[in-house]
Amino acid sequence: MRGDGGGALPWAPPIPGWRVKVRDEGFYRLTYADLLAAGLPVDSLDPQTLQLYYLGGEVAIEVTGESDGRLDPEDAVVFFGQAISPSTRRTTSTG
Numbered sequence: 874m875r876g877d878g879g880g881a882l883p884w885a886p887p888i889p890g891w892r893v894k895v896r897d898e899g900f901y902r903l904t905y906a907d908l909l910a911a912g913l914p915v916d917s918l919d920p921q922t923l924q925l926y927y928l929g930g931e932v933a934i935e936v937t938g939e940s941d942g943r944l945d946p947e948d949a950v951v952f953f954g955q956a957i958s959p960s961t962r963r964t965t966s967t968g
């Protein structure tokens with residue numbers, strides 16, 4: 874892949890891939906139950922292969938309990954979520 878930095882090509886998420894909706898900036902924790910509900914193959918998934926992308930760039934994630942290569946009910950994915958368009962946030966005023 875060329876690193877021209879132009880971003881001319883539309884970025885396509887990896888397959889299989891799942892979308893994580895983030896409304897506000899902050900730390901998020903996806904539990905085993907969350908991933909299961911989202912349709913991820915939690916029983917066959919190697920948590921060490923999980924990757925998270927934001928606008929085409931990889932985001933650092935921490936998967937607790939990933940060292941055994943299995944996603945267990947007590948494991949979770951922790952990441953820092955960024956709001957989609959921080960620049961469009963508004964401060965409401967009741968003045």
Ligand SMILES: [Ca+2]
Pocket residue numbers: 937938939940941942943944945948
């Ligand atoms: Ca585990």
